[in-house]
Amino acid sequence: MFDPAKNSCQLNNPWDSPRRGASTKFRPFGDFDGSYWGWEIDGEPYTHDGDTKWEWWRSRMLGGRTNHWGRISLRFGPKDFKRKSIDGLGDDWPIGYEDIKPYYDKIDRQLGVFGTNEGLENDPDGIFLPPPKPRLHELFIKKAGTSIGIPVIPSRLSILTKKINDERGQCFYCAQCGRSCKVYADFSSSSCLVIPAMKSGNVDLITNAMAREVVTNKEGLATGVSYVNKDDGQEYQVEGRTVILAASACESARLLLNSKSPRYPNGLANSSNVVGKYLHDSTGAGMGGIVPTLFDRKRYNEDGVGGMHVYTPWWLDNKKLDFPRGYHIEYGGGFGMPLYGFQWGIENLNGRYTVKGKQKQPGGYGASLKEDYRYFYGAHVGMAGRGEAIAREDSYCEIDPKVVDKFGIPVLRFHTTYTDYEIKQAKHMHETFTEILTAMGAIITWGHDDGPQNNWGLHDPGNIIHEAGTVRMGNDPKRAALNKWSQAHDCKNLFCVDGGPFVSQADKNITWTILALSMRTSEYIVDEMKRHNI
Amino acid sequence: MDRRKLIKLITTGTIAVPAVIAGCKEEEKKTEATKEPQFNLDRTKEELAYEKSLLAAGKFFTDHEMAMITVLADIIIPKDDVSGSASDAKVPEFIDFIVQDMPQYQTPMRGGLRWLDMACLKRYNKSFVDCSQQEKIEMVDDIAYPEIQYEEKGNKTKKGKVKPGMEAGVSFFSLMRNFTATGFYTSQIGIKDIGYIGIWAGLL
Numbered sequence: 001m002f003d004p005a006k007n008s009c010q011l012n013n014p015w016d017s018p019r020r021g022a023s024t025k026f027r028p029f030g031d032f033d034g035s036y037w038g039w040e041i042d043g044e045p046y047t048h049d050g051d052t053k054w055e056w057w058r059s060r061m062l063g064g065r066t067n068h069w070g071r072i073s074l075r076f077g078p079k080d081f082k083r084k085s086i087d088g089l090g091d092d093w094p095i096g097y098e099d100i101k102p103y104y105d106k107i108d109r110q111l112g113v114f115g116t117n118e119g120l121e122n123d124p125d126g127i128f129l130p131p132p133k134p135r136l137h138e139l140f141i142k143k144a145g146t147s148i149g150i151p152v153i154p155s156r157l158s159i160l161t162k163k164i165n166d167e168r169g170q171c172f173y174c175a176q177c178g179r180s181c182k183v184y185a186d187f188s189s190s191s192c193l194v195i196p197a198m199k200s201g202n203v204d205l206i207t208n209a210m211a212r213e214v215v216t217n218k219e220g221l222a223t224g225v226s227y228v229n230k231d232d233g234q235e236y237q238v239e240g241r242t243v244i245l246a247a248s249a250c251e252s253a254r255l256l257l258n259s260k261s262p263r264y265p266n267g268l269a270n271s272s273n274v275v276g277k278y279l280h281d282s283t284g285a286g287m288g289g290i291v292p293t294l295f296d297r298k299r300y301n302e303d304g305v306g307g308m309h310v311y312t313p314w315w316l317d318n319k320k321l322d323f324p325r326g327y328h329i330e331y332g333g334g335f336g337m338p339l340y341g342f343q344w345g346i347e348n349l350n351g352r353y354t355v356k357g358k359q360k361q362p363g364g365y366g367a368s369l370k371e372d373y374r375y376f377y378g379a380h381v382g383m384a385g386r387g388e389a390i391a392r393e394d395s396y397c398e399i400d401p402k403v404v405d406k407f408g409i410p411v412l413r414f415h416t417t418y419t420d421y422e423i424k425q426a427k428h429m430h431e432t433f434t435e436i437l438t439a440m441g442a443i444i445t446w447g448h449d450d451g452p453q454n455n456w457g458l459h460d461p462g463n464i465i466h467e468a469g470t471v472r473m474g475n476d477p478k479r480a481a482l483n484k485w486s487q488a489h490d491c492k493n494l495f496c497v498d499g500g501p502f503v504s505q506a507d508k509n510i511t512w513t514i515l516a517l518s519m520r521t522s523e524y525i526v527d528e529m530k531r532h533n534i
Numbered sequence: 535m536d537r538r539k540l541i542k543l544i545t546t547g548t549i550a551v552p553a554v555i556a557g558c559k560e561e562e563k564k565t566e567a568t569k570e571p572q573f574n575l576d577r578t579k580e581e582l583a584y585e586k587s588l589l590a591a592g593k594f595f596t597d598h599e600m601a602m603i604t605v606l607a608d609i610i611i612p613k614d615d616v617s618g619s620a621s622d623a624k625v626p627e628f629i630d631f632i633v634q635d636m637p638q639y640q641t642p643m644r645g646g647l648r649w650l651d652m653a654c655l656k657r658y659n660k661s662f663v664d665c666s667q668q669e670k671i672e673m674v675d676d677i678a679y680p681e682i683q684y685e686e687k688g689n690k691t692k693k694g695k696v697k698p699g700m701e702a703g704v705s706f707f708s709l710m711r712n713f714t715a716t717g718f719y720t721s722q723i724g725i726k727d728i729g730y731i732g733i734w735a736g737l738l
Contacts, residue, residue, distance in 0.1 A: 172733060335729075
């Protein structure tokens with residue numbers, strides 16, 4: 001069982017890893033990252049239809065991907081639930097901001113998030129802990145952004161800048177949230193939900209289990225889940241009054257599609273035929289550069305929380321743009337911990353910029369080179385857009401009938417594509433990043449070559465790891481798998497509470513909304529049980 | 535020393551046996567890992583099996599290659615007023631590990647080292663490590679400065695010039711410099727040098 005308190009590599013130094021923190025296939029985000037496995041897992045393949053692309057990150061551990069995520073915790077705004085009414089694309093949610101607001105408030109209080117109330121219409125205020133101060137590169141970004149009309153405000157991350165209870169510690173600013181936190185000062189479902197729930201004594205936890213299918217009875221109700229125990233290889237089954245899936249949008253869809261029976265020949269909760277469809281990820285593109293005014297900086301502790309202290313919420317009106325929906329901007333830079341890859345390609349710096357007034361030849365060696373490495377450290381900045389893609393019926397995952405994983409479970413085949421909307425959004429990101437970097441006097445060192453030839457640097461779908469939409473909710477059982485309570489239309493004691501139920505995912509990282517929705521569903525389940533409806 | 539003996543020295547690290555150059559096979563000296571490796575990092579069982587297989591494989595580079603890597607690494611990052619040298623920070627050992635962890639670098643590194651030895655043989659009739667300090671630096675000066683290209687104010691600009699025939703050596707040396715720098719600045723000595731502080735200062 002993964003417990004950040006015991007298993008995190010949070011406080012390891014670079015040299016504790018023989019590869020100095022470089023990636024392996026076991027840890028694609030680096031040797032210290034808090035994720036077991038990533039894009040590929042031995043014995044658990046997935047396939048693609050034709051030359052379509054989908055990159056699928058899976059963390060096989062208690063708490064899954066929440067152990068290493070960016071902790072960017074943004075509420076959806078009122079418009080984010082009603083996009084079809086605004087631009088005619090996709091569908092409206094069957095709920096609105098007012099339905100979910102009380103649950104955002106509860107999880108803000110229970111789990112903790114820092115930020116500032118800005119009174120923005122579509123980036124709602126919350127119950128925030130104090131945010132950390134912007135650092136030097138972030139002050140430069142803020143100044144540059146503000147000068148060209150791009151807002152830069154404190155970020156909103158679920159990291160405890162103040163103590164909120166006795167079970168969890170306070171952030172001590174090691175900047176390594178991606179490794180998972182030994183004092184539980186950031187939100188992971190392992191440290192903040194499952195482990196506390198275990199202490200209630202009312203939970204039996206089964207780990208290292210690969211779910212095979214949801215089992216149903218003659219009445220069509222869910223009775224449990226069958227699974228393979230990955231330690232002994234034997235087949236088991238757990239039974240329950242309700243079955244709640246939270247396996248990730250794609251794994252939940254896979255599980256439902258694999259749960260076939262005479263009553264549900266098309267897979268469970270799938271009489272609408274939408275399970276697996278409307279799969280979408282955040283759009284993403286980035287750019288970075290080097291800021292000459294930051295050369296040869298004084299050294300000091302510049303670590304903060306894991307990630308950015310400031311960000312840019314979506315600030316424009318789509319009526320004046322050639323694409324629908326928006327994006328937010330995330331920022332990076334400063335004196336980071338040196339890890340594998342650090343100081344790579346010095347020739348592109350010392351051959352181009354003078355070092356202490358001296359023009360050198362690119363590359364080199366010796367004492368002069370050591371001087372160069374010191375001179376350029378801490379002068380880089382980078383930024384990345386994370387935007388809303390349109391969820392489409394023709395962008396989906398399905399069961400590949402020919403391929404099984406090592407447990408004999410049929411695998412997913414992906415058929416996800418982008419349209420002009422997403423490409424134009426990436427082009428807009430490219431133009432915005434160029435403006436911000438230019439305004440701060442930076443020289444762009446990467447991302448400037450993106451253009452029509454590579455969709456303006458738009459990442460392949462799945463790469464941003466915000467999968468959603470595959471088990472979507474809606475009032476019409478013919479067009480949605482779940483009702484507005486995340487309860488299956490076809491099977492009243494079956495629920496799905498991950499990214500699956502999302503009708504659309506805004507330009508907001510989806511975790512905080514997954515949490516709010518699943519708390520809302522939990523209360524609904526308790527009420528329905530009390531009423532003997534399930 | 536005659537040329538044939540030199541080549542034998544370069545390829546096998548010994549001159550005891552007369553060499554047949556063509557088809558001469560490299561004897562890799564493998565050092566068996568005798569100790570059970572110690573891990574202070576949390577590893578899954580699949581990762582642990584992989585780490586153990588890497589350590590059990592012993593050294594990738596021959597003693598001769600390691601000697602070259604050590605000389606080169608200390609030319610790139612020598613001891614200065616601020617900090618120690620690359621070999622003080624065990625950079626050669628890091629490079630030997632990393633090429634096993636990332637096999638795509640094995641050929642560029644092994645081939646690059648051999649290219650350098652052959653270039654020294656032609657020029658000085660000696661292997662690289664047997665060259666005088668002055669000869670080593672003369673050779674390194676020919677491969678230490680790659681050509682770079684970038685756009686400035688809309689104009690494509692080039693800096694640096696590589697002597698004809700030195701291109702492969704320049705590619706190798708750039709890779710060697712990258713490995714040396716990344717290995718050095720992620721070591722305890724190197725992190726103190728670069729001045730990364732963080733909350734980690736107390737742990738260094």
